[in-house]
Every structure is written in structure tokens, then in C-alpha cells.
Amino acid sequence: TPGSSLRNLLDMDTFSKSDPGGWESRAGDMAWHGTDTARQPGSASLFAVVVLFVQVSGSSEWKEFGRTEVIDNTLNPDFVRKFVLDYYFEEKQNLRFDVPPGSHSALFGAQDFLGQVFVALGEVIGSQRGRLERPLTGVPGKRCGTILLLAEELSNCRDIVTMQLCANKLDKKDFFGKSDPFLVFYRSNEDGTFTICHKTEVVKNTLNPVWQPFTIPVRALCNGDYDRTVKIDVYDWDRDGSHDFIGEFATSYRELSRAQSQFTVYEVLNPRKKCKKKKYVNSGTVTLLSFSVESEFTFVDYIRGGTQLNFTVAIDFTASNGLPSQPTSLHYASPYQLSAYALALKAVGEIIQDYDSDKLFPAYGFGAKVPPDGKISHQFPLNNNMENPSCVGIEGVLESYLQSLRTVQLYGPTNFAPVINQVAGTAAQVTDGSQYHVLLIITDGVISDMLQTKEAIVTASSLPMSIIIVGVGPAEFEAMEELDGDEVRLSSRGRYAERDIVQFVPFRDYVDDSGNQVLSMARLAKDVLAEIPEQLLSYMKTRDIKPLRADP
Numbered sequence: 152t153p154g155s156s157l158r159n160l161l162d163m164d165t166f167s168k169s170d171p172g173g174w175e176s177r178a179g180d181m182a183w184h185g186t187d188t189a190r191q192p193g194s195a196s197l198f199a200v201v202v203l204f205v206q207v208s209g210s211s212e213w214k215e216f217g218r219t220e221v222i223d224n225t226l227n228p229d230f231v232r233k234f235v236l237d238y239y240f241e242e243k244q245n246l247r248f249d250v251p252p253g254s255h256s257a258l259f260g261a262q263d264f265l266g267q268v269f270v271a272l273g274e275v276i277g278s279q280r281g282r283l284e285r286p287l288t289g290v291p292g293k294r295c296g297t298i299l300l301l302a303e304e305l306s307n308c309r310d311i312v313t314m315q316l317c318a319n320k321l322d323k324k325d326f327f328g329k330s331d332p333f334l335v336f337y338r339s340n341e342d343g344t345f346t347i348c349h350k351t352e353v354v355k356n357t358l359n360p361v362w363q364p365f366t367i368p369v370r371a372l373c374n375g376d377y378d379r380t381v382k383i384d385v386y387d388w389d390r391d392g393s394h395d396f397i398g399e400f401a402t403s404y405r406e407l408s409r410a411q412s413q414f415t416v417y418e419v420l421n422p423r424k425k426c427k428k429k430k431y432v433n434s435g436t437v438t439l440l441s442f443s444v445e446s447e448f449t450f451v452d453y454i455r456g457g458t459q460l461n462f463t464v465a466i467d468f469t470a471s472n473g474l475p476s477q478p479t480s481l482h483y484a485s486p487y488q489l490s491a492y493a494l495a496l497k498a499v500g501e502i503i504q505d506y507d508s509d510k511l512f513p514a515y516g517f518g519a520k521v522p523p524d525g526k527i528s529h530q531f532p533l534n535n536n537m538e539n540p541s542c543v544g545i546e547g548v549l550e551s552y553l554q555s556l557r558t559v560q561l562y563g564p565t566n567f568a569p570v571i572n573q574v575a576g577t578a579a580q581v582t583d584g585s586q587y588h589v590l591l592i593i594t595d596g597v598i599s600d601m602l603q604t605k606e607a608i609v610t611a612s613s614l615p616m617s618i619i620i621v622g623v624g625p626a627e628f629e630a631m632e633e634l635d636g637d638e639v640r641l642s643s644r645g646r647y648a649e650r651d652i653v654q655f656v657p658f659r660d661y662v663d664d665s666g667n668q669v670l671s672m673a674r675l676a677k678d679v680l681a682e683i684p685e686q687l688l689s690y691m692k693t694r695d696i697k698p699l700r701a702d703p
Contacts, residue, residue, distance in 0.1 A: 331354065337381070534551040
């Protein structure tokens with residue numbers, strides 16, 4: 152939710168202060184704070200609001216999303232109304248904030264416009280503590296003031312519960328043995344019905360079972376309402392599926408949570424037995440042995456806590472791409488459109504750069520003969536600076552890439568391992584969760600060093616890094632699917648990858664038939680970046696790294 156404030160708005164009113172609207176943003180929802188607009192001398196009372204526009208993905212069209220409340224007569228308004236937006240790391244979500252004038256008499260013109268700002272939602276979330284300040288622009292020759300945006304994730308009950316239960320003296324249901332008990336948990340709904348939310352395992356042939364500990368999200372157990380009824384049925388398992396009902400009891404999340412300090416014992420009651428037998432007491436008891444709660448952290452929690460994404464690019468300069476000067480080459484850039492390599496680089500880089508504070512990106516080429524001596528290199532810096540291979544911004548990477556095409560000789564073979572090991576070496580230097588590395592490899596063909604690449608990826612899987620491979624051109628990419636590891640966990644010499652850190656996609660699957668490159672880039676980025684948040688979380692979880700708390 153983004154929120155906003157305005158500061159030092161352009162004072163267009165001789166007699167009274169302007170009044171604009173504002174928004175304040177929180178990562179998922181936004182709220183806006185603004186500065187005032189003006190009243191013209193002798194005109195009717197003026198007011199202003201902040202209007203949020205969202206750009207339609209893959210097009211130049213903007214749609215109004217919402218408006219803040221109106222705040223009168225101040226140049227530094229803080230807005231209360233928040234905008235709640237769905238946030239997707241893998242998409243470029245462009246936002247525009249306009250601060251137009253408002254008038255109760257509609258007596259105003261274009262000169263009353265107070266300014267606007269363009270920003271990506273990822274920039275707000277990726278900024279320090281999710282707080283971004285930008286100057287308003289749009290009034291020539293005037294300082295229009297600033298807008299302050301805050302992004303904060305809406306906490307949707309992210310706690311996870313771990314609990315363990317046992318039972319004592321349950322009713323005997325099996326003729327030849329005892330019972331095979333299991334528990335079924337139900338969450339109550341608003342309309343009074345119940346929905347199954349968990350089943351325990353079956354413990355065979357006992358009236359005093361002890362079930363294994365299990366975990367369940369709090370939202371699944373009670374939908375975030377701590378006092379909502381949780382019903383638990385006790386059954387005796389039968390092979391044919393006609394399980395025998397032993398009894399039931401009811402509780403709530405709040406009551407269950409008391410077991411953190413004491414055992415809680417519940418009587419298991421069978422209503423039909425209770426009606427039939429005057430001396431009926433119960434059908435046994437269930438004891439809650441343990442109950443603990445942990446917060447499930449999100450990708451945004453780590454970004455707001457200061458985790459930086461470090462982006463590195465590696466581009467295939469092997470001869471199979473074709474001569475860059477020829478229109479048939481995969482590296483050919485016409486005056487009218489970018490090459491597939493440049494498109495893939497921009498699609499991924501323009502999103503990731505929002506989460507990298509210094510905007511310096513190491514960029515390498517592989518598979519070329521490089522000057523001055525014409526030696527084959529599999530990790531030469533595109534900017535020709537061995538000491539500092541970083542380029543300034545994605546545009547800097549593109550410039551260095553195009554310059555390299557003019558100075559190196561495309562050759563071969565296609566070796567991935569050197570650049571993967573290079574980035575892995577950097578990632579290994581800081582493993583406390585403050586840095587996470589994303590390596591983008593863009594290639595046209597079959598890997599020459601498959602065994603070494605698999606070994607490099609397996610080693611890198613224990614480090615804070617992910618690898619994106621984009622295949623360009625018409626080649627078949629079967630080997631890449633093996634590296635992806637979605638179906639079968641990647642292994643090398645008997646060692647298995649600790650995590651799945653590779654995502655491969657063929658660029659041709661995302662090319663828009665009508666030639667809309669913006670749409671092609673959006674589709675590509677959406678797929679290749681979708682796994683990055685989960686991969687980052689899996690690293691943090693295996694290392695028990697918790698996000699730093701952002702200052703309020």
C-alpha cells in the first residue's frame with residue numbers, strides 16, 4: 152500500500168494556501184500525503200487532490216486508479232487515504248501521481264496544475280525503508296515541491312502455528328483390535344458452516360495415540376479471527392474409507408495459544424452417545440502438548456530490511472550468433488528495434504535495478520577473442536575494465552555491450568562455468584542476508600562445459616544467488632531444462648543442489664506476434680523473475696536469517 156505526502160507545494164494563491172490531496176503508500180497498499188494547491192485571488196475556494204494513475208502493462212495507456220481525500224489550505228498536506236495495490240516483483244508496475252487543482256467553482260486553467268511524478272512501484276519498495284521522496288515536475292521554470300511516498304506490505308496474518316496433540320482412553324471401535332485414531336480440524340465460516348483445514352496422520356492400534364507435530368498457517372486455521380470456533384473431530388480409520396466417528400470438541404486459536412504456558416485437556420464428546428446413555432462421561436480426552444507461533448517472512452520484509460539485489464549480466468559472444476553487422480545475426484540491432492539480447496537484458500535489468508541502491512552492474516561477455524592479443528575469454532568485462540567491470544545503470548550495460556560487439560571477435564566455445572564461479576565467489580563473501588545476487592546469462596546455444604556448469608551450479612546453490620538463463624534464437628535447449636531443475640533436482644558427482652536456483656526460458660516463447668517489443672519484454676520478465684522471491688526466501692530460511700526491522 153503506497154502512501155504519500157506533499158511538501159513545499161507551489162503557492163499559487165495570493166490570499167490563502169493551496170490544498171491538494173495526498174497518499175501514503177505501504178507495500179501493497181498506499182496512502183498519500185500532499186501539499187496544497189492554490190486559490191486564485193478573488194476566485195472561488197480552490198482545492199486539490201492527488202490522483203494515482205497506473206500504466207497498463209505492455210502499453211502506453213494510463214488508467215486512473217484512485218484519488219486521495221481533499222485537504223484545504225496547506226502547502227504541506229499529509230494524506231490519510233491509502234491506495235491498495237497488488238505488488239508483483241516480476242512486473243514493471245509504472246505509477247503516475249498528478250497533483251491537479253480543484254475548484255468548487257471550476258474557475259481555473261492549466262496554469263493551476265501543481266505537478267506530477269512518475270515512479271515504478273518497485274522503486275518505492277526498493278528504496279531505503281520503503282520511503283521515496285521525489286520532486287514534482289510539470290510547471291516550467293517553477294519548483295513545484297516534493298512528494299513523499301511510503302510503501303508498506305499489508306500483513307495478512309502471516310503467522311504459522313506448530314502444535315502437537317495426544318489422546319487418552321479413546322473409545323474402542325475395532326472388533327479385533329483397538330482403534331486407529333486420527334484428527335480432523337475444521338475452520339468455521341461466516342455462514343456457520345465448517346471447512347476442513349487439516350488432517351493428522353493415523354496412529355494404528357491404540358487408544359492413547361501421540362500424533363506428530365504439524366504446522367498450519369493461522370489464516371487457514373481461523374482466517375485471522377483468533378476467537379473463531381475451531382472444531383476438531385476424532386475418527387477411527389477404516390481401510391474402506393467408512394471411518395468411525397469417535398467424538399468431537401471445539402476450541403479457538405486464542406484458547407489453543409494458551410498451551411504455550413500450560414497443557415490444555417479437551418473432553419472428546421459423542422453427541423449421540425450422550426443422548427442415549429445417562430452415565431456417559433466422554434469418549435476420551437485430547438491433550439494439546441505444545442503450541443508455538445512463528446512469523447512467515449516475505450520477500451518485501453527482506454527488501455525493506457535492507458537486503459540488496461546485485462545484478463550481473465553475462466552475454467554469449469560465440470560465432471554461432473552470426474556476424475553482428477548482418478541482419479541475420481542474433482546480435483544485429485537495426486535502427487528501428489533492439490536485438491533479442493538487448494531486449495532480454497532490458498526486460499530483466501529494468502526491474503531488478505529498482506532493488507539495487509548503487510545501480511552499478513558487473514557485465515561480462517563469454518566465447519570471444521578479445522583484444523589486444525586475440526585470446527579466447529569466457530568472462531571478459533564488457534566495459535574493458537578488468538579492475539572494475541561494473542556499468543552504470545542498465546543503459547550503461549547496453550552501451551558497453553554494443554561497444555564490445557565492435558571490438559571483439561565472436562568465436563567459441565559456449566562455457567558458462569567461469570562466469571557462474573565468478574559471481575559465486577562474490578556471493579560467498581557476504582552470506583548474512585544483506586546481499587543477494589542475480590546472474591542473467593543470455594545465450595544462443597548448446598553448452599560446451601556441461602559437467603563444469605552443473606558442478607558450479609550445485610556449489611552456488613548454497614550461496615545467496617540465483618541464475619536466470621534466457622535462450623535466444625531457434626536452437627533446441629534441452630540441456631538448459633536439466634539445469635533448471637524443476638522436474639529433477641540438479642546433481643553433480645553425487646552431490647545434489649541445496650536449492651533450485653536456476654530459471655531457464657527460451658525468448659521465442661515470449662515474442663509478441665504483432666512486433667510489440669514492450670509487450671514481449673513484459674512477458675519475458677514476468678516468467679523469468681517470478682521465482683526470484685521464493686529463491687531468496689529459501690536461502691534465508693535454510694540459513695535462519697531473519698529480516699532486519701525497518702525503522703518506523
